[in-house]
Amino acid sequence: MLLVPCPNCGPRNASDLRHVGESTARPDPSTASPEEWRTYLYLRDNVADWNVETWYCTRGCRKYFKLERNTATNEFRNPPLPGTKVGGKA
Amino acid sequence: MAFFSLGSSGRGRGKAGDGRKPPSYSAAGLLARGLTGEDWPRVWRDVPLQSSYDVIIIGGGVHGLATAYYLATNHGITNVAVLDKAYLGSGGSGRNTAIVRSNYLTPEGVAFYDRSLNLYNTMTEDLNINVMFSERGHLTLAHSDSALRTMHWRAEVNKLQDIDSSVIDPQQVAEIVPSLDISPDAHHPIMGALYHPPGGIIRHDAVVWGYARGADARGVEMHQKTEVLDILCTGGDGPDGKGPGGKVTGVRTNRGDISAPIVVNCTAGWASLISDMAGVRLPITTQPLQAAVTEPVKVFLPAVVVSGSLHVYVSQTDRGELVFGAAVDPFTNYNVRGSLEFTEGLAGHILELMPGVSKMRLLRQWAGLCDMTPDYSPVMGFTPVEGFLVDVGWGTYGFKAGPVSGEQMAEAIATQQTPKLIEAFKLSRFEAGTLVGEKGAAAVGH
Numbered sequence A: 001m002l003l004v005p006c007p008n009c010g011p012r013n014a015s016d017l018r019h020v021g022e023s024t025a026r027p028d029p030s031t032a033s034p035e036e037w038r039t040y041l042y043l044r045d046n047v048a049d050w051n052v053e054t055w056y057c058t059r060g061c062r063k064y065f066k067l068e069r070n071t072a073t074n075e076f077r078n079p080p081l082p083g084t085k086v087g088g089k090a
Numbered sequence B: 001m002a003f004f005s006l007g008s009s010g011r012g013r014g015k016a017g018d019g020r021k022p023p024s025y026s027a028a029g030l031l032a033r034g035l036t037g038e039d040w041p042r043v044w045r046d047v048p049l050q051s052s053y054d055v056i057i058i059g060g061g062v063h064g065l066a067t068a069y070y071l072a073t074n075h076g077i078t079n080v081a082v083l084d085k086a087y088l089g090s091g092g093s094g095r096n097t098a099i100v101r102s103n104y105l106t107p108e109g110v111a112f113y114d115r116s117l118n119l120y121n122t123m124t125e126d127l128n129i130n131v132m133f134s135e136r137g138h139l140t141l142a143h144s145d146s147a148l149r150t151m152h153w154r155a156e157v158n159k160l161q162d163i164d165s166s167v168i169d170p171q172q173v174a175e176i177v178p179s180l181d182i183s184p185d186a187h188h189p190i191m192g193a194l195y196h197p198p199g200g201i202i203r204h205d206a207v208v209w210g211y212a213r214g215a216d217a218r219g220v221e222m223h224q225k226t227e228v229l230d231i232l233c234t235g236g237d238g239p240d241g242k243g244p245g246g247k248v249t250g251v252r253t254n255r256g257d258i259s260a261p262i263v264v265n266c267t268a269g270w271a272s273l274i275s276d277m278a279g280v281r282l283p284i285t286t287q288p289l290q291a292a293v294t295e296p297v298k299v300f301l302p303a304v305v306v307s308g309s310l311h312v313y314v315s316q317t318d319r320g321e322l323v324f325g326a327a328v329d330p331f332t333n334y335n336v337r338g339s340l341e342f343t344e345g346l347a348g349h350i351l352e353l354m355p356g357v358s359k360m361r362l363l364r365q366w367a368g369l370c371d372m373t374p375d376y377s378p379v380m381g382f383t384p385v386e387g388f389l390v391d392v393g394w395g396t397y398g399f400k401a402g403p404v405s406g407e408q409m410a411e412a413i414a415t416q417q418t419p420k421l422i423e424a425f426k427l428s429r430f431e432a433g434t435l436v437g438e439k440g441a442a443a444v445g446h
Helices: A034-042 B027-036 B062-075 B107-121 B123-127 B145-160 B170-176 B204-217 B268-276 B340-353 B399-415 B420-425
Strands: A003-006 A010-013 A018-022 A050-056 A064-070 B055-058 B080-083 B138-142 B166-168 B192-196 B221-223 B228-234 B247-253 B256-259 B262-265 B285-294 B304-307 B312-316 B322-328 B362-372 B379-382 B388-392
Touching: A003 A064, B055 B062, B055 B247, B062 B080, B062 B204, B062 B388, B062 B399, B080 B204, B107 B123, B107 B145, B107 B399, B107 B420, B123 B204, B138 B145, B138 B170, B145 B166, B145 B192, B166 B170, B170 B192, B204 B221, B204 B399, B247 B262, B262 B268, B262 B399, B268 B285, B268 B362, B268 B388, B285 B340, B304 B340, B312 B340, B322 B340, B340 B362, B379 B399, B379 B420, B388 B399, B399 B420
Parallel strands: B055 B080, B055 B262, B080 B221, B138 B304, B262 B388
Antiparallel strands: A003 A010, A018 A050, A050 A064, B138 B192, B166 B192, B228 B247, B247 B256, B285 B322, B285 B362, B304 B312, B312 B322, B379 B388
């Protein structure tokens, strides 16, 4: 289906990972307006192009990391190099 | 008498909006053409693109065409253009697994799909095209106590609204579909099923062509290979007058600008990209759904069988092929290529249900784009941009809702009010927090 370049585990089948979705910035709970929360909760750009998204390596390193993928062609771009330590505490 | 009328389809077509009946198909016409070898006339006209219309509908699938058809038949609005970037029915309308049913989980959903099923029931006569509706019954299998509980819940919601729907035990399941493995030793034993006799399958291409032909006969124009590149707005908060508070003035296409006071977005998987052109953001992500079909064999599967736990649904066409579908692919993308994981998962799951089909061979597989919403319910009606309406977010269940969506969208356009049946599906529900959670009956079950 899709080989996902996990920076810790190397290329792995997409079924070994969870697609968390398009990366969005979480608003500050103490200042965010309801509209900002709605945007964060529901709205995504959903482009048919290069997009930064979050994956979770469910059956490997169990880390979250960001990758750039083209949603029209399913290619990855500039993946973090293997051995680059990613994830860990958010 | 329509049966005996000689089909003079398509000749002497008048101008737009002259209220003619669609030219009729008939057995006699078929026989006459069989004997004479005369060509069938074009089903819809190929007319030049005009510079302005009363209504522009983006997307020539079952939703867009049904909206155009009901605008013309129910409301007399015929100066309408349906634009499609490819050909009519090239998207989800020709890629779905053609299953129709109304046994949903929420009262809003049930009322809505029941109306759709009623429209499908009379469609062959209404559109004078054989849509081959086969009301063969629909079984949703339960493999666990919690699934069975949801089935009971659904059955009660359904019965309250007079929908024929009940929970049956494994023996009754086996009486309806003898090829299912109901042994309690199965990895996912069948513990019961939700049985919905009015559900069935239908010829989806005929539905598309029927609406296109009916709309065309009433003056609606269909423009294929006409891609919308931008939506023109004025007075909005965003750049170029787009965005909330603004007003639609027309669309920019690869064949030039067209002006219209009303633009309707019926583009399924592409819905959020089209809405962005008007400055309206939608809570939609796009995921492909894969389906597959086997070689034809003797008819042995009398009902539609769905298993939510096993992520598979299957029916047998009148030609004898088994048509399979599954859940959406597990990540967003706009790619309609098939994958080996899908075939592998499908084969494993279907063999657990029906071990007897192990020697059958797959003929082909394909995918269509689904516009998924957070609550698995559609987004319909008006948007913060005046004149820009949406009929989107149809996820994996858009085909069975095609007729009623068209009817209700046409009413919304003609009356400029949101009809009661689609009130629950308005875009502002995400602001009000009144989501319509339909995942329990729509995530996999088709």
